[in-house]
Amino acid sequence: MTETLSLEVSRLAYAYPDGTQALFGVDLAIGRGERVALLGPNGAGKTTLVMHLNGILTPGHGSVTVAGLPVRPDTLKEIRRRVGLVFQDPDDQLFMPTVRDDVAFGPANMGVRGEELEHRVKSALERVGMLHVADRPPHHLSFGQRRRVAVATVLAMEPEILVLDEPSSNLDPASRRELAEILRSLDVTMLMVTHDLPYALELCERSLILSGGVIVADGPTREILADADLLAAHRLELPYGFAVPDPDGGPSRRT
Amino acid sequence: MGAGHHALHRPGDSPVHRLPPQCKLLATVAFTLVVVATPRELFPAFAGYALLLAGVAAAARVPAAFVLRRMVIETPFVVFAFALPLIGTGERVDVAGLSLSVEGLWAGWNIIAKATLGVVASILLAATTEPRMLLLGAQRLRLPPLLVQIAMFMLRYMDLIMDEMRRMRVAREARGFAARDVRHIPVLARSVGALFIRSYERGERVHLAMLSRGYAGTMPAMHDLSAARRQWGMALLLPGLALLLMVILRVGTP
Numbered sequence: 177m178t179e180t181l182s183l184e185v186s187r188l189a190y191a192y193p194d195g196t197q198a199l200f201g202v203d204l205a206i207g208r209g210e211r212v213a214l215l216g217p218n219g220a221g222k223t224t225l226v227m228h229l230n231g232i233l234t235p236g237h238g239s240v241t242v243a244g245l246p247v248r249p250d251t252l253k254e255i256r257r258r259v260g261l262v263f264q265d266p267d268d269q270l271f272m273p274t275v276r277d278d279v280a281f282g283p284a285n286m287g288v289r290g291e292e293l294e295h296r297v298k299s300a301l302e303r304v305g306m307l308h309v310a311d312r313p314p315h316h317l318s319f320g321q322r323r324r325v326a327v328a329t330v331l332a333m334e335p336e337i338l339v340l341d342e343p344s345s346n347l348d349p350a351s352r353r354e355l356a357e358i359l360r361s362l363d364v365t366m367l368m369v370t371h372d373l374p375y376a377l378e379l380c381e382r383s384l385i386l387s388g389g390v391i392v393a394d395g396p397t398r399e400i401l402a403d404a405d406l407l408a409a410h411r412l413e414l415p416y417g418f419a420v421p422d423p424d425g426g427p428s429r430r431t
Numbered sequence: 432m433g434a435g436h437h438a439l440h441r442p443g444d445s446p447v448h449r450l451p452p453q454c455k456l457l458a459t460v461a462f463t464l465v466v467v468a469t470p471r472e473l474f475p476a477f478a479g480y481a482l483l484l485a486g487v488a489a490a491a492r493v494p495a496a497f498v499l500r501r502m503v504i505e506t507p508f509v510v511f512a513f514a515l516p517l518i519g520t521g522e523r524v525d526v527a528g529l530s531l532s533v534e535g536l537w538a539g540w541n542i543i544a545k546a547t548l549g550v551v552a553s554i555l556l557a558a559t560t561e562p563r564m565l566l567l568g569a570q571r572l573r574l575p576p577l578l579v580q581i582a583m584f585m586l587r588y589m590d591l592i593m594d595e596m597r598r599m600r601v602a603r604e605a606r607g608f609a610a611r612d613v614r615h616i617p618v619l620a621r622s623v624g625a626l627f628i629r630s631y632e633r634g635e636r637v638h639l640a641m642l643s644r645g646y647a648g649t650m651p652a653m654h655d656l657s658a659a660r661r662q663w664g665m666a667l668l669l670p671g672l673a674l675l676l677m678v679i680l681r682v683g684t685p
Contacts, residue, residue, distance in 0.1 A: 273587055315590050333645075
């Protein structure tokens with residue numbers, strides 16, 4: 177079973193140095209090839225959980241395992257190759273003078289050089305449709321383009337699992353749709369942290385709700401979003417005018 | 432906002448553009464040293480140096496107007512140089528009704544000639560080398576990697592920080608504040624403080640993003656900047672010829 181799991185988190189608890197307890201025993205498992213949304217209101221501990229996935233934060237209790245490899249100080253290097261984190265603000269993620277250098281940064285840190293490095297950069301940029309901006313400085317790109325390049329910087333590391341923090345934030349509707357198309361075309365395990373519920377419905381067949389530092393729901397996205405009481409109990413809401421009918425009630429409509 | 436479009440750089444594909452940055456850096460510094468070491472009385476040498484630079488500009492296909500416009504930066508030195516003959520002491524000569532100091536005239540000429548040559552050489556270097564390549568070249572010349580990284584980040588985030596500063600000014604003005612006199616300094620100081628904290632926090636987030644992609648304290652070398660002996664030879668032609676010219680002229684003039 178372990179071989180087919182991309183990510184396994186068990187009984188993960190964490191308190192910040194100032195004593196604030198953020199996670200109270202999180203359990204979750206994501207199989208290879210799954211696209212899963214992690215939903216939760218602001219302050220639920222989503223970002224804290226994400227920071228554990230590649231070992232930036234060390235669990236107070238419990239464990240994180242990526243494709244069978246536990247996150248420990250001596251495995252960090254490999255863990256960071258396996259877990260590709262896409263940050264919310266692309267300006268934090270794109271710190272090199274050109275797009276090409278930025279995409280090359282991750283694989284180069286892993287020791288990839290020469291033609292293989294070229295190839296990784298090219299194919300990662302191709303997968304997000306951004307090869308034509310390779311030699312431009314990141315701050316010359318539009319926000320949507322920067323977010324796509326940010327995805328490419330992580331794809332170039334050939335990760336086991338792609339973790340996206342609020343991928344749809346600050347995007348205009350067209351960029352939002354374009355990004356969704358790109359994410360859907362990627363053949364990679366994905367954990368998408370968001371409170372954009374329609375986006376979760378569009379991209380992820382399965383959703384988790386993190387609230388108050390624990391996972392309170394885990395199931396098909398459509399069922400979770402149809403449960404108005406569950407959403408309301410955890411400060412989640414569909415935008416005005418949206419409704420996801422109960423799965424038994426026929427196909428979903430956007431009214 | 433000239434985001435990333437650095438006014439000093441002129442993209443191109445001339446032989447000068449193609450030289451590795453470290454060669455060009457060293458050549459520029461060496462050339463400037465030769466210029467500075469030249470005695471100010473050696474007029475033909477300065478003419479020769481100017482011709483050498485004109486040759487470089489022609490090879491790099493950098494038009495004269497491009498260089499001239501960017502020489503404005505030299506203005507304060509020129510003003511200072513023009514003041515010297517007036518305020519200088521010692522022996523004086525009358526030129527068009529003005530009594531000028533001979534020593535001041537020499538000093539003024541010395542400054543103008545050497546500064547101009549140095550500035551033009553630097554402009555040519557900047558015009559033919561991308562800013563980040565200059566930094567990578569400096570790293571090849573053993574500038575500490577940490578300094579290079581700091582400068583790289585400045586290059587990347589300068590426009591972003593300027594933008595943030597502009598937004599803060601707009602936000603102040605939108606609420607009816609415009610800095611007019613010294614009593615407004617505390618308000619501006621608080622803005623600068625807020626900007627510092629924001630930039631600091633961004634720095635922390637960037638560091639996290641770097642760690643997430645396997646950063647372990649050093650930037651991976653991604654550009655092969657090794658220079659062939661022929662390229663070094665070509666770059667050092669400029670200071671070499673300048674030095675040769677000076678030596679010949681010095682031997683020739685007793």
